[in-house]
Amino acid sequence: EAQVTQNPRYLITVTGKKLTVTCSQNMNHEYMSWYRQDPGLGLRQIYYSMNVEVTDKGDVPEGYKVSRKEKRNFPLILESPSPNQTSLYFCASSFGRDNEKLFFGSGTQLSVL
Amino acid sequence: GDSVTQMEGPVTLSEEAFLTINCTYTATGYPSLFWYVQYPGEGLQLLLKATKADDKGSNKGFEATYRKETTSFHLEKGSVQVSDSAVYFCALSDSDKLIFGTGTRLQVFP
Numbered sequence: 626e627a628q629v630t631q632n633p634r635y636l637i638t639v640t641g642k643k644l645t646v647t648c649s650q651n652m653n654h655e656y657m658s659w660y661r662q663d664p665g666l667g668l669r670q671i672y673y674s675m676n677v678e679v680t681d682k683g684d685v686p687e688g689y690k691v692s693r694k695e696k697r698n699f700p701l702i703l704e705s706p707s708p709n710q711t712s713l714y715f716c717a718s719s720f721g722r723d724n725e726k727l728f729f730g731s732g733t734q735l736s737v738l
Numbered sequence: 739g740d741s742v743t744q745m746e747g748p749v750t751l752s753e754e755a756f757l758t759i760n761c762t763y764t765a766t767g768y769p770s771l772f773w774y775v776q777y778p779g780e781g782l783q784l785l786l787k788a789t790k791a792d793d794k795g796s797n798k799g800f801e802a803t804y805r806k807e808t809t810s811f812h813l814e815k816g817s818v819q820v821s822d823s824a825v826y827f828c829a830l831s832d833s834d835k836l837i838f839g840t841g842t843r844l845q846v847f848p
Binding site: 629658660665666667668669670673675681683684715717726727729730731732 | 742779780781782783784827834835836838839840841
């Protein structure tokens, strides 16, 4: 089954404790992206990657890191989480720049205390 | 920059009622337009799309027409069901990303 898998589904952590949210897709997609969803703000792009070893900042990259060492994986790293990073995070992927066929993961609800 | 504005929710309807969710956009070019749906506890799914002016996207009884003159892409359905309860996002394509509206929650009661 074609899917984008995120883990964990829920995460509660404390300020400053490094964490990683994993994202994996099994569709051989070149393009992968991270969004955060906040009430009243919709979805905002954090980082995206056009292919292996190619990553770029989105609209709200501060406080986040990503890596793309393999085509299928695109982890989101919070080196020193802060309470304003409490949010619902979505990973998405598609072929090339074909935004018309974005596949989304089920989301990761992060709470930073 | 490009942006999308949606009507605020929640929208509360009885089953079989007519649905309209308004969406307007601001863009320098001629982007593709989309409606995504998010069911409780799930990620977003593409509902329908339109790639140029006057195109009508349709899926599962939902429709939206790309109106360049009014810069709008309103979502409509003639008869909603309880199973349509979800959050609906209007979006436009902007090079390497989608720009989303804030989402509109639809609640349908029997």
